[in-house]
Amino acid sequence: MSSRRSRQSSASVSRISDDQIIELVSKLRQLLPEIRNRRSDKVSASKVLQETCNYIRSLHREVDDLSERLSRLLATIDADSAEAAIIRSLIM
């Protein structure tokens, strides 16, 4: 594990324990599509954070693209009739 021990500061701010960080990082790891498929347990915390940033950026881009796609499609559709079909298919 590549994360160093957090420095023992004398500040009155609550100290974040290594264990907490490790636990949260592994929780994040479960969400990342790439790392989840790799069976190695040795992914460093900093790599996880890096992948997380990349993943969030790609999700933002997808939202952008989908918004653009919807803006073109919305112009050609009657929303009322489509709505019922959409809801039905999302439920099924």
Added chain:
Amino acid sequence: MDSQLLNPTSLKSRFTARFLRALTKINAPNPISSSSPTPREIFQRYRRIKVAADKSMAYSVRSRTTWSRATLSRLRTRSRHRRLASFGPRSSVTTAAVLKKTSSHGKENEGGLGVQAGELRELVPGGEAMDLCNLLDETAHYIKCLTTQVQVMKTIANLYSLE
């Protein structure tokens, strides 16, 4: 996961309902121009759809997370700015100053993760003011909500393209 019956109180269904309502509202004011919208109209629509998507998701999460609160407050400020545009950009300066003051909170114990955490802070709404623990926690929730958002938007877009 997609084949489950939609739980009416799940995040996915709350977001879907809100987002669809917003889409209907966005589509409504143009009864005549259905065949050839101008590029400008399309761009405005794109902006409104994007805002509606982020807003619908933040509302569906309510105030339970810092990132959703930050998103909602950012959206409100932005719409307020738009309305008060003629009065000058005073309030944006104060907001930035407040954020700078809180940005050094709780960062002493980051160990080796400081640089990546800084990058993450810029991506997650409200991340600047969180300590590392909360940041990681909020990030996990934020990613979950983003993927739901993408999933629903993709489904809707695919449906519209088939009609």
